[in-house]
Amino acid sequence: MIRFILFIITSFLIAQAPPSFTLKEVNVEGNQATSDNMILYTSGLKNGQKASTEDFRRAVKRLWELGVFSNIDIHFDGETPDGILITIEVEESPVLGEVIFIGNKKLKDKKLKEELAYHRGMRIKPNFTTKNINQIKKLYMEDGYFNAKITAESIIVDKGEDQKNDIVFTINEGKKLKIKDIIISGHENNFGWAATKSWIPLPKSIRRKLSLSKLRWQLKDTKIRTWWRFWASAYDSKKFQEDLNSLNKYYRDEGYRDFTILSDTVFYEPKKRGLVVKINVDEGNKYKFRNFTWEGHSLYETDILDNTLNLQSGDTFSKSGFDEAVYQNVQSLYMDRGYLYSNIEPSFTPIGDDSLDVHFSITENNQVYIRNINIYGNEKTRENVIRRELDVFPGDLFRRTLLQRSMRKLHVLNYFDPTSLSPNVVPVDEDEIDLDISLSEKSSDKASANIGFTGIYGMTGGANIEFNNFLGMGQMLSLGFDVGTQVSVYNNYGTPGKYESVHLRFVDPMFRDTPNRIGFSLFYTFRGQGNSYYFYPFDMLTRGGSIQWGRRMKWPDDYFRSRWEFTIQQRVYMGDDDVLNDYVGNVRKTTGIQIAQILTRDSRDRAEFPTQGSTATLVSTFSGGALGGDENFHKHVLTLDWYTPTFWKFILTSQIKMGTIRMLNVGDGKFSYISPYERFIMGGNGIPYGTMLRGYPDNAIGPLTSQGRGIGGNTILKYTNEFRFPFSENPVVYAMLFAEAGGVWNDSRLMHSLGFPRRNPIELKRSAGIGIRFFMPMIGQLGFDMGYGFDDITGDGEPQGWEYTIIFGR
Known part of the structure; x- marks a missing residue:
C-alpha cells in the first residue's frame, strides 16, 4: 500500500495554500540498502525547489517504479519563513532468495521456473505472489487441471540489512479434467x-x-x-x-x-x-463461384488460364481448393517459364447472398535465371552425388517443377532426413537468384539381423552389413552371412546348419556420374531340409556370381530405370535317391546360366514412408536355351504398388503381384529342368526368400505333396492393401491395418480357353490384421504383424486363425 501524506494539516494552511511550495529541506528515512542520493534523484525533489502537489504525486510514482520499495510516505515536518520541511519515508522490499514448489507432480519445477518471471536477488514487489499464482493456475489450466489450488507464503530467511525472503508455492493439482x-x-x-x-x-x-x-x-x-x-x-x-x-x-x-x-x-x-x-x-453465407475474369496476362490466353485454374461456375467455394488452383496450378505456368516473381492477386465481389465473382490481376515481372546452387549440410555424402540428382543447373531458367522433381530425387536416395530437405531462393537481382539447398544427413547403412519369427516355425534368417552410401559416393556394398536355426538331417555331408549363406554385392547406380549402373555379386548358399523351416526333403548347395548393367531412362519419362543382370550359378542336390527322383528327377548337379531384364518405374516421394506416387517392377528372366546350362525356363514377375493419401495422415498402400514361370522347349533328347528354388512360394514373412502372406505359416500356400509338404508353384497372384498411419518421420515409425489375399498354383494359365477366370478372389487365401514398422539406424526395418488367416490350408475345414510374425531387416 502506498500512502501519500501531504502537509495540508491546518485550516489556515488550506485556506492560504499557494499553488506551489518552496522546499526548505527534504529528508529521507527508512532506507537501508538504497542511498539517500538515489532516492532524492529519482523523486525529483530537492532543497530550494518550487514544488506542487503534482510534483509529490510524480515523486511517489517514480520511486515506486524502481521496484525496490513496498511502501512510500511523504511527511510534512513543519514550515519556516524560507519554506516547508518534508521527509520521504520508504520501506524497502525484501530480496528474493529461493522459489520453492511443493505438491507439483504433473508440472515439474523446471517447467514452472521457466514460465515464471523472476530471478534470485530481485526485490519482491507486493503483487509478486498474486501475479505468479495466476500464472501457475494458467499453466495448469492449459494442461487440463482446472481445479488446481495454489497458495503462496513468504518466509524470512535473512533479517540483515537486505532482508531476504523465500517464496513457497503450495500446489494442490487436483484431477486432470476431461x-x-x-x-x-x-x-x-x-x-x-x-x-x-x-x-x-x-x-x-x-x-x-x-x-x-x-x-x-x-x-x-x-x-x-x-x-x-x-x-x-x-x-x-x-x-x-x-x-x-x-x-x-x-x-x-x-x-x-x-x-x-x-x-x-x-x-x-x-x-x-x-x-x-x-x-x-x-457462419456467414455459403458461396458459389459465378464468373472469373483476368487482367495483366500477356504470356497466356484467357482460355489457357481458365483451363489451368480448373474451377467452374457453380462450384462451391473452397479456400484450400481455390488456393491450390491459383498458387499451384496457375502460378506454376509462370514459374515453370522462369517468372519466379510473378504475382496473382485475386479479388472477390459478392453477388447477392450466395455468389462470388473473382477477378485475377496478374503481374508477370521478369524471367529469373539461376546463378549459383549452394549445398549445405552434407558431411559424408560427396557433393557430386547430390548434384547429379538435380534437374536444375546454374545458368538455367528457373523452373519450379524441375526443382520439385529434384527434391523428390534427393528424398528417394534415403540419405537425408526428409524433414530437413528444403530449397531456399536467395534473390541476387531482378534477373538472377541463388538456390541454397539445406539438408541433414541420416544413417542409411544397415547392420540388419534379417531375422523372421513365427509362432509355429521359430527363428529364420541371418545377419548382413549393408552400406547404402559407401564412402559417401552413393554406392551400395553389402556383405552378408545368414544361418538357420535347425540342424540338417544329413549330417554325413558335414552341414552343421539348416541354412547358410554368404554373399558380397556391389552396385554403383551412377558410374562416374553418368546414368549408367554397374554392379556384381558373389554368393554361396546351403539350404538344408527340415520339418519346420524348409519344405523340400533334401539339401542343396548353390554358388555363383552375377554382373549387371543398367541405365536411367528419359522415355517414357525419367522415372523409368532398366537394368540387365547376367548370372551363372551351380546347384548341387544332396539327399536320398528316391526323394531326389520324386522332386528333381534324380538330378545331382545343374548349371544355370541366365539373363534377366529388370524394368522399374518409381515415382514415390520418399523411400521409407511414401505418401504418394507408385512403383512398378517387371522382372523377366531367360535361363538356358541358347545361353547353355541345364536350367531352361523363362520367368516373369510384375509388381505394382500405389501410395494414396486419404484423410489426415492416413496413407493407403495397394499392391498387386503376379508372376509365371514356364519351361523352355529345347528339343528332343536334351535335358530341360526348372529348379524347385525358382518356383514361387508363399506364406508367413517370406524370409529369407519367397512372398509374404501374413496370417499363415511360412511357405504354406500352394501345391503340396501327399505328406503335406509344399513343392512350390509356377504361377503366383497376390493382392495387398495397407492403411498406414505414421507416428514419427525420423526415425520412421508407422502402424498399419492390412488385408491381403494370395495364391500359388501349378498352372501358368489363369484363364481357360473360353475366357472364364480360373481363379477368383474367393479362392485366394485371405488374411487381415495389424502391424507396426520401425526403421532404425544401422538396423533397418523392424516389424511385428498379427494376421488372421480366414481360409483352411490343412483340410480340417477350419480357418487358419491368428499367426504372428516378427521381421528384421526386410
Missing part, C-alpha cells in the same frame, strides 16, 4: 453427407445432431470423453487452438468464406464433473 461437452453456438447450417441430403427422410433434430457431430469431428484433439471413446485425451490449450484453425478451415472449404469464430471459452461445469468447451461462431 471434456464432457462441446457447444458450438451460431451453428445454423447442415454439414456431412447424411445431414445435407434432402432425399433422406430425417427429422430436423437428427440432421442437427449429425451436423454438430461433423463439426466436432473437425476438432482432431479436442474430443468429448465418453465410455466408448475412453482414449480421448484431456483438454490441451495449444491443441485446442490448432483445432479451432481446423474448424475455420473446414467451414471455408465448405463455402463459408466469411466464417468467423467470435469467441471460445473453456470452463468447469460442476454438474457434468468436467469441462465444457463453448465456441461461438458466425
Whole structure:
C-alpha cells in the first residue's frame, strides 16, 4: 500500500495554500540498502525547489517504479519563513532468495521456473505472489487441471540489512479434467453427407445432431470423453487452438468464406464433473463461384488460364481448393517459364447472398535465371552425388517443377532426413537468384539381423552389413552371412546348419556420374531340409556370381530405370535317391546360366514412408536355351504398388503381384529342368526368400505333396492393401491395418480357353490384421504383424486363425 501524506494539516494552511511550495529541506528515512542520493534523484525533489502537489504525486510514482520499495510516505515536518520541511519515508522490499514448489507432480519445477518471471536477488514487489499464482493456475489450466489450488507464503530467511525472503508455492493439482461437452453456438447450417441430403427422410433434430457431430469431428484433439471413446485425451490449450484453425478451415472449404469464430471459452461445469468447451461462431453465407475474369496476362490466353485454374461456375467455394488452383496450378505456368516473381492477386465481389465473382490481376515481372546452387549440410555424402540428382543447373531458367522433381530425387536416395530437405531462393537481382539447398544427413547403412519369427516355425534368417552410401559416393556394398536355426538331417555331408549363406554385392547406380549402373555379386548358399523351416526333403548347395548393367531412362519419362543382370550359378542336390527322383528327377548337379531384364518405374516421394506416387517392377528372366546350362525356363514377375493419401495422415498402400514361370522347349533328347528354388512360394514373412502372406505359416500356400509338404508353384497372384498411419518421420515409425489375399498354383494359365477366370478372389487365401514398422539406424526395418488367416490350408475345414510374425531387416 502506498500512502501519500501531504502537509495540508491546518485550516489556515488550506485556506492560504499557494499553488506551489518552496522546499526548505527534504529528508529521507527508512532506507537501508538504497542511498539517500538515489532516492532524492529519482523523486525529483530537492532543497530550494518550487514544488506542487503534482510534483509529490510524480515523486511517489517514480520511486515506486524502481521496484525496490513496498511502501512510500511523504511527511510534512513543519514550515519556516524560507519554506516547508518534508521527509520521504520508504520501506524497502525484501530480496528474493529461493522459489520453492511443493505438491507439483504433473508440472515439474523446471517447467514452472521457466514460465515464471523472476530471478534470485530481485526485490519482491507486493503483487509478486498474486501475479505468479495466476500464472501457475494458467499453466495448469492449459494442461487440463482446472481445479488446481495454489497458495503462496513468504518466509524470512535473512533479517540483515537486505532482508531476504523465500517464496513457497503450495500446489494442490487436483484431477486432470476431461471434456464432457462441446457447444458450438451460431451453428445454423447442415454439414456431412447424411445431414445435407434432402432425399433422406430425417427429422430436423437428427440432421442437427449429425451436423454438430461433423463439426466436432473437425476438432482432431479436442474430443468429448465418453465410455466408448475412453482414449480421448484431456483438454490441451495449444491443441485446442490448432483445432479451432481446423474448424475455420473446414467451414471455408465448405463455402463459408466469411466464417468467423467470435469467441471460445473453456470452463468447469460442476454438474457434468468436467469441462465444457463453448465456441461461438458466425457462419456467414455459403458461396458459389459465378464468373472469373483476368487482367495483366500477356504470356497466356484467357482460355489457357481458365483451363489451368480448373474451377467452374457453380462450384462451391473452397479456400484450400481455390488456393491450390491459383498458387499451384496457375502460378506454376509462370514459374515453370522462369517468372519466379510473378504475382496473382485475386479479388472477390459478392453477388447477392450466395455468389462470388473473382477477378485475377496478374503481374508477370521478369524471367529469373539461376546463378549459383549452394549445398549445405552434407558431411559424408560427396557433393557430386547430390548434384547429379538435380534437374536444375546454374545458368538455367528457373523452373519450379524441375526443382520439385529434384527434391523428390534427393528424398528417394534415403540419405537425408526428409524433414530437413528444403530449397531456399536467395534473390541476387531482378534477373538472377541463388538456390541454397539445406539438408541433414541420416544413417542409411544397415547392420540388419534379417531375422523372421513365427509362432509355429521359430527363428529364420541371418545377419548382413549393408552400406547404402559407401564412402559417401552413393554406392551400395553389402556383405552378408545368414544361418538357420535347425540342424540338417544329413549330417554325413558335414552341414552343421539348416541354412547358410554368404554373399558380397556391389552396385554403383551412377558410374562416374553418368546414368549408367554397374554392379556384381558373389554368393554361396546351403539350404538344408527340415520339418519346420524348409519344405523340400533334401539339401542343396548353390554358388555363383552375377554382373549387371543398367541405365536411367528419359522415355517414357525419367522415372523409368532398366537394368540387365547376367548370372551363372551351380546347384548341387544332396539327399536320398528316391526323394531326389520324386522332386528333381534324380538330378545331382545343374548349371544355370541366365539373363534377366529388370524394368522399374518409381515415382514415390520418399523411400521409407511414401505418401504418394507408385512403383512398378517387371522382372523377366531367360535361363538356358541358347545361353547353355541345364536350367531352361523363362520367368516373369510384375509388381505394382500405389501410395494414396486419404484423410489426415492416413496413407493407403495397394499392391498387386503376379508372376509365371514356364519351361523352355529345347528339343528332343536334351535335358530341360526348372529348379524347385525358382518356383514361387508363399506364406508367413517370406524370409529369407519367397512372398509374404501374413496370417499363415511360412511357405504354406500352394501345391503340396501327399505328406503335406509344399513343392512350390509356377504361377503366383497376390493382392495387398495397407492403411498406414505414421507416428514419427525420423526415425520412421508407422502402424498399419492390412488385408491381403494370395495364391500359388501349378498352372501358368489363369484363364481357360473360353475366357472364364480360373481363379477368383474367393479362392485366394485371405488374411487381415495389424502391424507396426520401425526403421532404425544401422538396423533397418523392424516389424511385428498379427494376421488372421480366414481360409483352411490343412483340410480340417477350419480357418487358419491368428499367426504372428516378427521381421528384421526386410
